[in-house]
Amino acid sequence: MSIAWYLAVSAIVFALGAVGVMVRRNPLVVLLCLELMLNGANLALVAFSRMWGNGDGQILALIVMTVAACEVCIGLGMIVAIYRRHLPIDVDELRELQG
Amino acid sequence: MGATTYGWLVLAFPLAGMLVISLGYRRLQAISPLAAGWVGTAAIFLAFLAALGALISLQGLAPAHRELSSSLWNYASTVGIDAQASILVDPLSVYMILVVTGISTLIHLYSVSYMEGDRGFARYFAYLNYFVFSMLLLVLAGNFLLLVVGWAFVGAASYLLISFWYRRTTATRAGIKAFVINVVGDVGLVLGTYFIFKHTHTLDLLRSFHATEAGAFGHGHNEGDLVAGCVLLLVAAFAKSAQVPLHTWLPDAMEGPTPVSSLIHAATMVTAGVYLIARMHTLFELAPAAQDVGAVVGAATLLIAGSIGLAQTDIKRVIAYSTMSQIGYMIMGVSVGAYAAGLFHLMTHAFFKALLFMAAGSVIGAMAGEQSLERMGGFRKALPFTYACFLIGGLALSGVPPFSGFFSKDDILLVTGERGGWHWALYGAGYLGALLTAVYTFRMIFRAFHGEPVAEARELQAGHPHHATAPSNPATGEQEDTDVGFPGEHHAIAERALPMRLAMGLLALGAIGAGLIQIPKLDFVIEDFLRPTFATSTLYEPHTRNGLLVLGLALGTVIGLLGIAIAYRVWVQRPGMAAAIRARTRPLYELFVHKWYFDELIDALVVRPAAAGGGFARHTFERLFVDETIVGGTTGLVRAGSAAVRAVQSGFVRYYAALLVLGVAGVGFYFLLQT
Numbered sequence: 001m002s003i004a005w006y007l008a009v010s011a012i013v014f015a016l017g018a019v020g021v022m023v024r025r026n027p028l029v030v031l032l033c034l035e036l037m038l039n040g041a042n043l044a045l046v047a048f049s050r051m052w053g054n055g056d057g058q059i060l061a062l063i064v065m066t067v068a069a070c071e072v073c074i075g076l077g078m079i080v081a082i083y084r085r086h087l088p089i090d091v092d093e094l095r096e097l098q099g
Numbered sequence: 100m101g102a103t104t105y106g107w108l109v110l111a112f113p114l115a116g117m118l119v120i121s122l123g124y125r126r127l128q129a130i131s132p133l134a135a136g137w138v139g140t141a142a143i144f145l146a147f148l149a150a151l152g153a154l155i156s157l158q159g160l161a162p163a164h165r166e167l168s169s170s171l172w173n174y175a176s177t178v179g180i181d182a183q184a185s186i187l188v189d190p191l192s193v194y195m196i197l198v199v200t201g202i203s204t205l206i207h208l209y210s211v212s213y214m215e216g217d218r219g220f221a222r223y224f225a226y227l228n229y230f231v232f233s234m235l236l237l238v239l240a241g242n243f244l245l246l247v248v249g250w251a252f253v254g255a256a257s258y259l260l261i262s263f264w265y266r267r268t269t270a271t272r273a274g275i276k277a278f279v280i281n282v283v284g285d286v287g288l289v290l291g292t293y294f295i296f297k298h299t300h301t302l303d304l305l306r307s308f309h310a311t312e313a314g315a316f317g318h319g320h321n322e323g324d325l326v327a328g329c330v331l332l333l334v335a336a337f338a339k340s341a342q343v344p345l346h347t348w349l350p351d352a353m354e355g356p357t358p359v360s361s362l363i364h365a366a367t368m369v370t371a372g373v374y375l376i377a378r379m380h381t382l383f384e385l386a387p388a389a390q391d392v393g394a395v396v397g398a399a400t401l402l403i404a405g406s407i408g409l410a411q412t413d414i415k416r417v418i419a420y421s422t423m424s425q426i427g428y429m430i431m432g433v434s435v436g437a438y439a440a441g442l443f444h445l446m447t448h449a450f451f452k453a454l455l456f457m458a459a460g461s462v463i464g465a466m467a468g469e470q471s472l473e474r475m476g477g478f479r480k481a482l483p484f485t486y487a488c489f490l491i492g493g494l495a496l497s498g499v500p501p502f503s504g505f506f507s508k509d510d511i512l513l514v515t516g517e518r519g520g521w522h523w524a525l526y527g528a529g530y531l532g533a534l535l536t537a538v539y540t541f542r543m544i545f546r547a548f549h550g551e552p553v554a555e556a557r558e559l560q561a562g563h564p565h566h567a568t569a570p571s572n573p574a575t576g577e578q579e580d581t582d583v584g585f586p587g588e589h590h591a592i593a594e595r596a597l598p599m600r601l602a603m604g605l606l607a608l609g610a611i612g613a614g615l616i617q618i619p620k621l622d623f624v625i626e627d628f629l630r631p632t633f634a635t636s637t638l639y640e641p642h643t644r645n646g647l648l649v650l651g652l653a654l655g656t657v658i659g660l661l662g663i664a665i666a667y668r669v670w671v672q673r674p675g676m677a678a679a680i681r682a683r684t685r686p687l688y689e690l691f692v693h694k695w696y697f698d699e700l701i702d703a704l705v706v707r708p709a710a711a712g713g714g715f716a717r718h719t720f721e722r723l724f725v726d727e728t729i730v731g732g733t734t735g736l737v738r739a740g741s742a743a744v745r746a747v748q749s750g751f752v753r754y755y756a757a758l759l760v761l762g763v764a765g766v767g768f769y770f771l772l773q774t
Contacts, residue, residue, distance in 0.1 A: 021756045030752070091752040098750025 014040030103169035116142025139224035216589020254281035266584030284338025294328030329389030340372025357460030393434030401427030405535030410691035436638025437514035450609035477552030503614030537662020
């Protein structure tokens with residue numbers, strides 16, 4: 001099977017994630033979409049790794065998963081904190097850091 | 100020990116004295132209230148002994164080897180500058196340190212009694228030692244750098260001492276005036292040094308002189324840069340030695356305690372200009388134009404100051420103008436080549452001027468701080484010792500033989516006359532000045548000591564020294580207290596204080612006898628002693644014309660006695676005559692009493708334009724240009740820029756994400772298009 005298919009799927013998943021980050025307002029969904037973007041990138045990495053026949057890409061994919069785990073950790077923590085303070089669960093309302 | 104070791108010791112003692120007094124004044128006060136004074140006096144006396152040691156070891160050397168320099172360390176040695184902490188011990192500097200330390204010892208001794216009741220006693224002696232140290236540094240300096248340092252130190256010390264009573268506004272103002280005018284001189288000295296350094300490429304005095312002789316400036320006379328350098332040095336000398344037109348600080352400096360006036364006038368400050376010209380004689384002889392400037396300004400000063408002295412009523416100011424006038428003689432002398440005579444006059448003047456100030460201090464003490472001659476009179480019987488000292492000082496100042504001033508002043512005028520040509524005008528000015536000197540000196544003596552005794556004199560005769568009911572500023576009449584920053588309540592008179600009597604007695608002996616060191620045609624002690632320093636001078640010649648010598652001596656005697664006779668006739672025999680003369684010569688009297696309007700002239704030419712310029716800079720330039728344009732413009736720019744950047748920070752996370760995605764996409768497209 002041509003590498004192009006794998007890359008096409010990867011691009012679609014990444015684009016879905018990116019659009020989700022931009023259009024959704026629920027922070028939980030935004031986090032999920034971020035995960036989608038990371039996994040789209042992972043798919044491309046693994047595909048390239050297979051094409052070249054060495055394991056470097058797979059190692060990189062593992063590292064990205066680690067990073068993703070950390071990011072989810074912080075992100076979910078923040079969401080829990082927001083919930084606990086009875087703040088709106090909406091990224092457009094959470095704009096205290098505006099200049 | 101070598102002569103240079105003694106030279107370093109001369110510097111070390113006053114410095115140590117200053118440090119001990121200023122750091123340990125609490126302990127000293129615990130020992131005895133006068134301990135600081137005795138420590139200061141002892142420090143200067145030890146310096147005097149070290150100066151004697153330097154003299155003895157210098158005399159043990161062959162005349163050709165009497166110029167010794169010694170360096171403690173290299174201060175900086177870079178790009179051709181050899182800045183060392185070095186001193187030069189030669190007959191001229193040894194002569195100066197002897198005069199400075201000798202007179203200063205006696206002034207310290209006098210001060211112990213005079214300042215006894217002052218709350219600033221320890222501070223006073225710390226300043227006084229610092230002053231003497233600065234002056235010794237100035238005269239011992241072996242290179243231009245140290246000379247400038249000593250020069251500036253003397254200015255700073257004079258500021259501290261003139262405004263010693265710092266709660267008196269008149270005193271602080273006088274101190275500031277003295278300091279500012281002295282800084283003009285400092286600038287002249289530094290710029291002059293630059294002109295000399297530019298050609299001789301060395302800061303060392305001796306090497307610089309040798310380079311000049313070898314033609315560093317060119318081989319003719321009056322090379323442009325040399326004349327410029329010498330004129331700038333003259334500016335320095337004029338400022339420090341109170342010559343026209345930089346003299347206005349000196350009479351105002353009378354605001355300081357009387358012994359300080361004595362120190363400034365006799366030993367440590369105003370003689371610096373004379374020393375500078377004598378020290379730089381190698382340069383000045385190759386720049387006769389600068390020498391002429393010095394001689395003319397000296398002659399002008401001696402006449403102007405003498406005429407002002409006739410009309411002043413403050414006893415200390417009369418003596419101050421007399422100093423200006425006498426320094427005028429010295430500046431004129433060293434500028435026409437009468438080096439030995441000028442320095443000889445420096446020494447004799449130091450004796451009798453210190454004596455006159457001390458005697459004046461005693462009179463002021465008896466008047467409880469009052470300084471106006473108008474209020475004095477008849478102190479002859481109440482203050483017999485002071486009267487005798489004042490009389491001796493006055494006779495020496497007037498140039499009556501055999502007192503010291505007679506020999507030294509006539510020596511200067513003799514050499515001036517021998518130069519011939521237009522120098523005869525200076526000669527005439529000198530004798531006219533001598534007449535003025537005798538008149539104003541004895542005017543002062545007759546008004547203070549003769550005539551009807553005033554209330555203070557009668558009280559003192561009855562055994563009760565006068566005390567003011569409420570202390571006040573003698574210049575303005577403002578009420579004062581006797582706490583620190585104002586004069587203390589104690590007023591000392593020589594008749595009741597042994598240290599004052601001792602100092603005045605020794606100075607009186609000097610004022611009588613110092614002139615006998617160098618009697619024309621008989622002995623030339625000072626000329627011979629100073630000869631090694633002036634070995635290459637073309638003007639340092641023994642006198643030749645006997646006729647002129649006899650004429651000068653006769654003229655000096657006659658003029659001195661004539662002046663005294665005039666003063667006697669006007670102020671003793673016919674008490675109304677002074678007022679009659681004053682009424683008849685109204686414009687002239689106004690001119691003299693207003694000090695030739697020099698203060699007003701400087702005020703109009705320098706102070707007010709500078710103040711107007713400062714006002715413009717502050718109100719217009721600083722406010723409109725600096726504050727509003729430069730500072731305000733920059734902050735405005737930053738504000739506008741940050742406002743624009745802030746607007747982008749909307750706080751919408753989705754908006755940031757969109758920007759990021761668009762940015763990355765943009766970069767991706769760019770690279771795609773590149774390939």
